[in-house]
Amino acid sequence: MSIAQNIVQLKASLPTNVTLVAVSKFHPAEALKEAYDAGQRVFGESRAQELTAKQKVLPDDIEWHFIGPLQSNKVKDIAPFIHTIHSIDSLKLLQEVNKQAAKNNRVIRVLLEIHVAQEDTKYGMTPDECRQLLQSEQLAGLDNIQICGLMGMATYTDDTVLIEQEFHILHELFIELKALYFIGNDNFAELSMGMSHDYPVAIRQGSTMIRVGTSIFGEREY
Numbered sequence: 219m220s221i222a223q224n225i226v227q228l229k230a231s232l233p234t235n236v237t238l239v240a241v242s243k244f245h246p247a248e249a250l251k252e253a254y255d256a257g258q259r260v261f262g263e264s265r266a267q268e269l270t271a272k273q274k275v276l277p278d279d280i281e282w283h284f285i286g287p288l289q290s291n292k293v294k295d296i297a298p299f300i301h302t303i304h305s306i307d308s309l310k311l312l313q314e315v316n317k318q319a320a321k322n323n324r325v326i327r328v329l330l331e332i333h334v335a336q337e338d339t340k341y342g343m344t345p346d347e348c349r350q351l352l353q354s355e356q357l358a359g360l361d362n363i364q365i366c367g368l369m370g371m372a373t374y375t376d377d378t379v380l381i382e383q384e385f386h387i388l389h390e391l392f393i394e395l396k397a398l399y400f401i402g403n404d405n406f407a408e409l410s411m412g413m414s415h416d417y418p419v420a421i422r423q424g425s426t427m428i429r430v431g432t433s434i435f436g437e438r439e440y
């Protein structure tokens with residue numbers, strides 16, 4: 219099937235409250251254009267340099283999401299246009315995003331990345347580190363960021379029960395944090411979880427944003 223067909227089929231199968239982030243890392247701009255022409259507007263990239271290069275040559279109404287590990291010194295490159303950053307894992311990074319967003323007179327949406335998988339290769343904060351971040355007095359005054367929810371990755375496994383448990387932990391944490399820190403704040407509404415191999419499980423566990431690459435664009439060549 220073509221990229222366009224993959225997009226159309228996948229979208230038709232999703233509940234209306236679930237946003238599809240088309241993860242286009244390592245695929246050329248032409249592949250993104252094909253998805254764009256099939257109606258896709260939300261794209262996810264994981265490297266700042268690759269993202270800025272694509273942003274320059276693709277249409278302006280694309281909503282760009284950053285989903286990979288983000289170094290502080292790269293924030294300034296994506297701050298002029300990035301819509302949502304899924305991979306916030308420290309207060310320091312949050313402060314840098316706020317600073318660069320302010321320089322660009324923008325408000326950048328961010329998600330807090332939580333480590334729930336069993337592999338230690340996965341990025342993100344522990345639930346406790348996340349609670350500490352949200353309790354920090356230094357959050358006050360960060361007017362150029364909007365904390366919109368959580369992001370996480372499950373263990374890469376065929377064990378659906380384990381994946382289900384990990385996504386469940388994320389959902390429970392989301393509910394806890396919402397009640398503690400974001401009551402009445404409609405911005406805190408996103409649970410970014412689910413990739414090509416596990417997004418149906420993620421949706422069952424309350425995902426509002428799935429990040430799908432391979433099922434749309436095919437295998438990546440690194």
Ligand SMILES: *Cc1c(COP(=O)(O)O)cnc(C)c1O
Pocket residue numbers: 241243264285286412413414415429430431432433
């Ligand atoms: C690459 C990537 C994805 C997409 O993975 P697929 O298995 O290709 O769907 C999703 N989330 C993150 C954080 C990624 O780095």
